[in-house]
Amino acid sequence: MLQGIGLSKNFQGKYVIRDVDITVRRGEIIGLIGPNGSGKTTLVRLLSGEETPDSGQVVLEGKPLVAFAAKERAQRVAVLPQEGLSPVAFTVQEVVAMGRYPHESAWSWLERRMDSMVETVLTKTGLTEDRHRPVQHLSGGQRQRVAIAKAMAQEPHCFILDEPTTYMDIAHQIAVLDEIKEWQRERELAVLVVFHDLNLAAHYCDRILAMKDGRIVREGPPDSLLTASLIREVYDVDAAVIRHPVTGVPQVLLSPGETTVSLLSRSRTIG
Numbered sequence: 001m002l003q004g005i006g007l008s009k010n011f012q013g014k015y016v017i018r019d020v021d022i023t024v025r026r027g028e029i030i031g032l033i034g035p036n037g038s039g040k041t042t043l044v045r046l047l048s049g050e051e052t053p054d055s056g057q058v059v060l061e062g063k064p065l066v067a068f069a070a071k072e073r074a075q076r077v078a079v080l081p082q083e084g085l086s087p088v089a090f091t092v093q094e095v096v097a098m099g100r101y102p103h104e105s106a107w108s109w110l111e112r113r114m115d116s117m118v119e120t121v122l123t124k125t126g127l128t129e130d131r132h133r134p135v136q137h138l139s140g141g142q143r144q145r146v147a148i149a150k151a152m153a154q155e156p157h158c159f160i161l162d163e164p165t166t167y168m169d170i171a172h173q174i175a176v177l178d179e180i181k182e183w184q185r186e187r188e189l190a191v192l193v194v195f196h197d198l199n200l201a202a203h204y205c206d207r208i209l210a211m212k213d214g215r216i217v218r219e220g221p222p223d224s225l226l227t228a229s230l231i232r233e234v235y236d237v238d239a240a241v242i243r244h245p246v247t248g249v250p251q252v253l254l255s256p257g258e259t260t261v262s263l264l265s266r267s268r269t270i271g
């Protein structure tokens with residue numbers, strides 16, 4: 001459904017994405033993991049058309065992404081960027097209604113605000129009570145929920161989220177990811193999520209792709225992929241991986257002392 005074929009991207013003479021193949025299929029949540037600077041956001045930006053690859057191409061529903069007009073593309077792909085929503089003066093409801101833009105014809109602004117899809121996502125994301133508050137008065141976590149609601153209102157077939165739970169407390173991390181998962185199942189969406197939290201990735205993803213130095217180095221279901229050796233290979237960190245006592249999915253436990261040693265030696269190498 002959304003495919004990157006042989007993607008490479010070079011910034012200032014340095015390849016940050018190297019010959020990456022990736023397919024995000026309908027009905028599937030893929031997690032993209034990897035250390036800082038490994039190329040996750042750049043890959044997301046290539047897949048959403050915000051960056052142009054130096055080689056390779058992105059194919060959406062069988063057609064090159066570049067062949068879609070911006071509005072057609074927005075009807076199919078919604079992106080939650082890493083930087084989230086700016087603290088704008090618009091209200092929560094107005095921002096969520098902006099997500100309807102790709103589907104509107106000659107509707108007026110007022111009609112757009114009354115759209116039932118806006119009501120549905122405000123309810124789903126628990127934002128009904130805050131609907132008349134200006135976004136600039138919300139906390140970082142609340143703003144992130146508004147950004148997710150706006151993307152949901154877009155009714156895409158494919159949803160790309162770059163670290164969606166940044167700024168959220170643990171209750172909202174779970175609530176928002178549960179909602180995204182339920183919505184993905186209902187609509188058979190193709191979902192790609194960049195995760196730093198490997199334990200959340202293990203719970204929510206059907207498949208995980210691990211990136212390092214601009215390449216996808218390992219790929220598989222969380223159950224078989226998330227091992228101590230993978231974490232050592234990708235992050236240079238010695239971690240213990242155990243089974244969650246209730247769900248049985250792999251969970252990563254860090255050993256702080258060893259993590260610090262690895263990071264110090266890595267920064268010495270970089271410096």
Ligand SMILES: Nc1ncnc2c1ncn2[C@@H]1O[C@H](COP(=O)(O)OP(=O)(O)OP(=O)(O)O)[C@@H](O)[C@H]1O
Nearest residue numbers: 011012016034035036037038039040041042043082
């Ligand atoms: N527009 C740009 N110009 C120059 N270099 C860039 C640009 N965008 C990204 N890079 C570089 O590309 C590399 C990969 O960055 P990217 O943001 O894709 O990594 P990431 O895996 O998402 O990192 P993080 O986990 O910190 O968000 C980094 O070295 C970064 O400095």
